[in-house]
Amino acid sequence: MRRTGCLKAHGVGAGCRGWPCMLMLAMLVLMSLSAYPLTSSREFRKPSSYASMIGGRSTMEGLLMLYSLASVDPWASVYVAGTGEGLRSLQVLNSTTLLQLQILWLPVLDKYKLSLTRKAMVKHRVWNRFQMEKGSAIRAALKWHPDTLYLDADSFVLGKILLPMEAVHMELGLSPHYIQEKYEAKHGKYNGGFLWTNSERMPEAWTKASARSRFFDQAALEELAETFKTFTFGKHVNLGWWQLCQKVRRNESLSVEEEFQEEIDIDTAGFLRMNGRRVDTLHAHLLTPGVLCPQFNEIMLRYLAKAPALKEQLEILQWAQRAYASLAYPQAEEVMEATPPFTIVVLTMNRHESLAQLLKALASSYYGMDKVDLTIKVDHAPDNAKVIDIAEDFVWDFGQKAVEVSSSRKGLARAWFDAWRPKTTNARGIVFEDDILLSKFWYRWLVNAWARYGTCKYLAGISLQRQTLVPKKPSRRYEIVNHHQPFLYPLVGSIGFSPHAERWLSFLKWIESGSPTLSDPATPDLVTYDWWRNGDKRQMWTQHFIHFCNRHKLFTLYVNLPHKKTLAAHTRAKGEHFRRTLGQDFATASDVSLVMPDSLATYNWNAKFTRRTCCSMVNPTHPNVAQTGCRKCF
Secondary structure, three states, rough: OOOOOOEEEEEOOOOOHHHHHHHHHHHHHHHHHHHOOOOOEEEEOOOOOEEEEOHHHHHHHHHHHHHHHHHHOOOOOOEEOHHHHHHHHHHHHHOOOOOOOEEEEOOOOOOOOOOOOOHHHHOOOHHHHHHHHHHHHHHHHHOOOOEEEOOOOOOEEEEOOEEEHHHHHHHHHEOOOOEEEHHHHHHEEEEEEEEEOOOOOHHHHHHHHHHHHHHHHHHHHHHHHOOEEEEEEOOOOOOEEEEOOOOOOOOOOOHHHHHHHHHHHOOOOOOEEEEEEEEEEEEEOOOOOOOOHHHHHHHHHHHHHOHHHHHHHHHHHHOOOOOHHHHOOOOOOHHHHHHHOEEEEEEEOHHHHHHHHHHHHHHHOOOOOOEEEEEEEOOOOOOHHHHHHHHHHHHOOOOOEEEEEEEOOOOOHHHHHHHOOOOOOOOEEEEEOOOEEEEOHHHHHHHHHHHHOOOOOOOOEOOOOOEEEEOOOOOOOOOOHHHHOEEEEEOOOOOOOEEEEHHHHHHHHHHHHOOOHHHHHOOEHHHHHHHHOOOHHHHHHEEEEEHHHHHHOOOEEOOHHHHEEEEEEEEOOOOOOOOOOOOOOOEEEOOOOOOOOOEEEOOOOOOOOOEEOOOOOOOOOOOHHHOOOOOOOO
């Protein structure tokens, strides 16, 4: 074993070798046993060592994990499977006396191309081998210590991690996901990023089981639970995002977030609790909002801010967030793949108060570290002076801002056709008319939806509004509930519409083609065609898109949130569509579930369910891959 780093209070030392180091470690173990007597009938001592895997994209998150661990167990021994570059980053970033951990760094990840995304590593069939380097850290720890606790790099330690009493007679401790059966059947019962063991046989057994597993190293733990004497940790240990976004529902009258928050609170001593037990570890990408279940991050950050006893942990997290941004570390793979260049386009004309409201909502929305450009397009009108002033004076901190003022009147339909022309087929954008109010989570939900469903070949775009209209004659007002989960519907929703770039470019090509159907985009069975024929055709762009989607069998993605809430509300201001201001149609959501199901319910023009579609990632080497899921939608 190569001992490449032993971090001391004064910085990074030259190493830790020979019998003096052995004696020091033995003394530390004895001290730890005396320092942590029996604390209750359920818990008795901390682990004698820790293991982790840190490298590539996880370097900054791994540093955050180490700092948080040091705040509760400053002299702990930690064995890290990492890269040489990761160790150098750790040495550079460790500029304070906080990190006094005894870190033994194992440079076993240098043989992997860590610039590859997880998806690419799965494709090249190296992901499972890479994941099982966790065993390298566990083996090294068990050579020097009677037991070890493995923590993923994206863990965040809030308090002393104490083993339950039954661990005295056990070989393996696992952390159940506590999630719905359908997710457990796919991803495994236990979490592969948090486990305890005292068995030297365990790493080899885990490696062999992972080769047979339906889902890499994680589902393999089910086999280990049958062959080793095993105990399980409670929900308060390794509290992860899956316990929110994939939780077992018990009260359908509440939203997922409301039900989750009924289980957590702050105790009288100022600590975060889950079901009455103090939470000792969180497991989430706290430095990369937008990954997997960022709503979990938001809830946890709010509770950390309200927990006086966790002030040091909150300060560590805030420091890491600043360091992450300033060092420009690559974002996690899911965010990189989910967020191509993003553009917001605002269409406005002579409604300065509405524009000011919308811009305020956009400025207060959550974009994480994504670069988001804003273009404000002002159609020509004689009373546009205040609108232009507001647009030009508005400060946009998230990317580039541009203001385009038309020299002649276009009308709303032409304004939409000219609104956004994607430069690439994977670009992302959204168009807002100015009489819209937004949930601050709209972007986060939209980016996750594109990441999840962007490859669906029949997806025309994603709408932020509530679906309320059934256009099939006789038309009616009716909302598709669908358990408040995303669904596909053929009618476009223009209150915050994010077109699929490739389909939008095809649509614009048709608009500019001079096709005879442009003068009569007929859909005789739909009430929208009557509206277009009887109204001002310069102000209704949607009928052409409805005709286009009907011809090409395209759908728009919606979600009708619980309690009549919405991601984008229509203020129905006086203008092209309304002779007088009618006011806001729905309240904007203050909490938004980011659960993105594998299968999407699909509805027809009459709002009748027709089929389910699937979009998920599974282990392509698993022999039953056809039974466990599919790789693309439709």
